[in-house]
Amino acid sequence: MVVGYNTNFNFILPNIEVIKKHCYPQDQCKFSSMELSKNELITKNIPFFGIPVFENLNSQNKSLVIGHNFRNVDDELKIDMYSYCSKDGRYVDLPKFTFCTLIINDPISNAYELLPFKFSILKKKPFIDLKKKFVSHLNPKYVSLCLSKDNYKPFFLKQKTEQIKLKYVDCNCGKTCFVCINKTLGISKSENDIECIIYNLL
Ligand SMILES: [Zn+2]
Incomplete structure (x- = not known):
């Protein structure tokens, strides 16, 4: 944000x-x-x-x-x-x-990366791995999310030191509002066409 x-x-x-x-x-x-x-x-x-x-x-x-x-x-x-x-x-x-x-336009070529979600072995939760990408800069300034469908359950990105975690939005409507009824798809391993654009420098 x-x-x-x-x-x-x-x-x-x-x-x-x-x-x-x-x-x-x-x-x-x-x-x-x-x-x-x-x-x-x-x-x-x-x-x-x-x-x-x-x-x-x-x-x-x-x-x-x-x-x-x-x-x-x-x-x-x-x-x-x-x-x-x-x-x-x-x-x-x-x-x-x-x-x-x-x-x-004309970005510095090493200033950004297009990264897919990975999945932790234990928790099976999706995350963006920052560890190996920016050895000296583990703190991207901007992140853009590009999805492939419009029925994903909305989520926020939470940036940690070595990864960006995904936090699904909690809504207390009791599953009655438009978003809770229609946007229900979770990010899964089979969804390999979701990407984040990570900006390290600007
Ligand atoms: Zn709701």
Whole structure:
């Protein structure tokens, strides 16, 4: 998660392109998807990551988290987003926000990696192994998640020293909300087309 107040990105370096997509849900909506229309990011292996920016950050939505992942299906790059209230411990309706995708053109070649999930032998839990990749830098600054389907159970990424763990989102709705009913697929070993883009330097 990135938390910050400079949300115009006018400080940005010339090799970074920012695509802003406004998300104004018309009806009550806990999960939404939109097109990014930038399929060449995948085919040309150009690194990118996303930052949702609230329209209004106030006392009513200060406990909200907008979770997101990218999704690459049939050469279409999409963004999946959901909203979670950390105070109430459940999915809530998406607020008005702008989704900013930062694209790093001409990146330093050793600054990023595309890594798959691995599975621990004992616990069989998926994780991203950082150990062997960045010998002197075990602390990536940005992580992008790219999935292949839209029915995965949402999860957060928790960065530790040598790995990034996956933490499924707990919702206390009693399995009655849209997300809990429709997004139920867990990450399994057979899912080998899920990847994280890890940025070590920028
Ligand atoms: Zn729920």
